[in-house]
Amino acid sequence: MDGTLVDSTASVERAWGRFAARHGLEAAAILAVAHGRPTIEVVAEFAPPGVDVVGETDRIEAEEIDRTDGISEIPGAAALLESLDPSRWAVVTSATRALTLRRLAAVGIPLPKVLVAADDVTKGKPHPQPYMLAARALGFDASAAVAFEDAPAGLISATEAGAATVVVGGYEGDATAGLPRVPDLTGVTVTQDGPALAVHLP
Structure with a gap:
């Protein structure tokens, strides 16, 4: 869907940028591998120890569902x-x-x-x-x-x-x-x- 039927690049990049900022991560490193992969897998790969991977994934998902501007x-x-x-x-x-x-x-x-x-x-x-x-x-x-x-x-x-x-x-x-x-x-x-x-x- 994303990148093939829907151009959601800006929305996806903003979502990963917010995730990176919350956890002191480098957004560019996440975006280099995130496209086309399930969110929970990317969160699990980059989240610092102790972060609730499922909870963080749900938060990113909710943000993206709520914000369709720019797609x-x-x-x-x-x-x-x-x-x-x-x-x-x-x-x-x-x-x-x-x-x-x-x-x-x-x-x-x-x-x-x-x-x-x-x-x-x-x-x-x-x-x-x-x-x-x-x-x-x-x-x-x-x-x-x-x-x-x-x-x-x-x-x-x-x-x-x-x-x-x-x-x-x-x-x-x-x-x-x-x-x-x-x-x-x-x-x-x-x-x-x-x-x-x-x-x-x-």
Whole structure:
């Protein structure tokens, strides 16, 4: 969702900045690895000894749900999803279910019939489990899917699940090697050929 359907960069950076300030941490170090990962995993990695990891995660989550100012649709996201059969696409995110639904609704993006959020997995991105669960819920193997991702954790998760993976945005790194790329979702279209869908990139 974040960085692929919704541009929440400013909101996410403010939330991690507040977390860092509360605990005397370096925000830049947290932001370097936080994108695309479950909040509780990042909190557990950086929180000083004695900090209530669950309580801190809940606080960050509540702040982000309450503050949707500054978030916007990734161009083309709503139009692409509205053009699709709702039974053929899913949202796979490291955000919680509550935050995902709040952000999608805030920017006018259709809510998914299938949503795999941080609450639904035992192993979050970069593990392939989230994409494997989503594909199964849609009635397909992940190798039949096309995934759109913007951050290292998501790109690794999708490719290791076997999905054909497309990079959205400008991230460059080992996880993007050899993958097709789009700046946003403008111009991405899907056509149907019998039971199969074909994704066309601009």
